[in-house]
Amino acid sequence: MHDFDPSTRRRFLGLAGGAALCGTIPIVTVRPAEATPAMLASAIRNLVGEAPVRTGKVKLDVPPLVENGNTVPMTVSVTSPMTADDHVRSIHVFNEKNPQPNIGNFYIGPAAGRAQVSTRIRLADSQKIVAIAQLSDGSFWSTSIDVVVTLAACTEEVL
Amino acid sequence: MPSALINVPPKAKRGDIIEIKALMSHIMETGYRRTAAGDIVPRDIITSFTCRYNGTEVFRADFFPAIAANPFISFFTVARESGKFDFEWIGDKGFSETASASIAVE
Numbered sequence: 001m002h003d004f005d006p007s008t009r010r011r012f013l014g015l016a017g018g019a020a021l022c023g024t025i026p027i028v029t030v031r032p033a034e035a036t037p038a039m040l041a042s043a044i045r046n047l048v049g050e051a052p053v054r055t056g057k058v059k060l061d062v063p064p065l066v067e068n069g070n071t072v073p074m075t076v077s078v079t080s081p082m083t084a085d086d087h088v089r090s091i092h093v094f095n096e097k098n099p100q101p102n103i104g105n106f107y108i109g110p111a112a113g114r115a116q117v118s119t120r121i122r123l124a125d126s127q128k129i130v131a132i133a134q135l136s137d138g139s140f141w142s143t144s145i146d147v148v149v150t151l152a153a154c155t156e157e158v159l
Numbered sequence: 160m161p162s163a164l165i166n167v168p169p170k171a172k173r174g175d176i177i178e179i180k181a182l183m184s185h186i187m188e189t190g191y192r193r194t195a196a197g198d199i200v201p202r203d204i205i206t207s208f209t210c211r212y213n214g215t216e217v218f219r220a221d222f223f224p225a226i227a228a229n230p231f232i233s234f235f236t237v238a239r240e241s242g243k244f245d246f247e248w249i250g251d252k253g254f255s256e257t258a259s260a261s262i263a264v265e
Contacts, residue, residue, distance in 0.1 A: 071227040098225050099191045105221040106234070112217065113176035113237040119220075120227040122189070153227075 043094055043101035048140045057141040060131045069123040069153035078115035078133045088115035089134045097127040122153035167260040171238035180233040183248045189224035205250035213242040238264045
């Protein structure tokens with residue numbers, strides 16, 4: 001578990017930027033915001049192992065501009081005939097900047113008829129969301145979407 | 160007192176793909192929030208949801224703190240036969256709730 005501190009990255013970037021301006025670190029060390037998907041990458045690695053993840057088949061519906069990160073409607077659907085021989089086994093949704101990289105795992109099967117799941121999620125920051133589907137042949141397919149959040153979840157104090 | 164809202168079509172034709180919706184009232188406390196005194200509020204979430212159709216599992220989900228409070232879930236299944244859908248939610252602090260709904264398939 002990681003304690004959530006939204007100011008850490010900003011502080012790091014500020015420090016790195018300041019250091020670069022002083023000339024002690026070359027400017028290339030100032031990485032853009034995409035520099036912290038390490039947890040996301042390792043969570044995906046835990047799921048797929050060494051298997052390749054191809055882009056396609058999966059569709060992720062989340063409003064691109066979210067006013068309230070505490071409850072964000074999300075629908076994931078996968079193009080699949082959903083027969084006994086060719087169906088979606090599971091759908092996994094990940095995020096980049098919440099305290100935890102996982103959002104949810106959904107296990108379906110040929111009895112589902114349609115590979116589509118909807119729920120409501122929390123987003124702590126503007127970030128990338130990734131959905132990965134595992135098909136019955138063992139292959140992995142993914143899609144990702146960038147979401148802008150104006151009011152973040154999880155950060156307010158209780159009482 | 161926890162309570163569930165279930166939406167299953169009461170009737171369907173055999174082979175129809177039907178949508179099932181389920182909502183359970185639950186705080187889904189993330190475990191990342193702090194009180195004004197600085198203490199972490201302990202995690203209290205639903206971790207697992209299962210739907211069985213006449214005893215056979217047709218849908219299962221693992222929830223994480225990133226699922227919003229009062230978790231809502233909607234999914235699909237093929238109406239095979241008349242019978243019962245059983246829903247089960249399991250979570251932290253011994254949380255365990257069930258609900259069921261019946262369907263008539265022609």
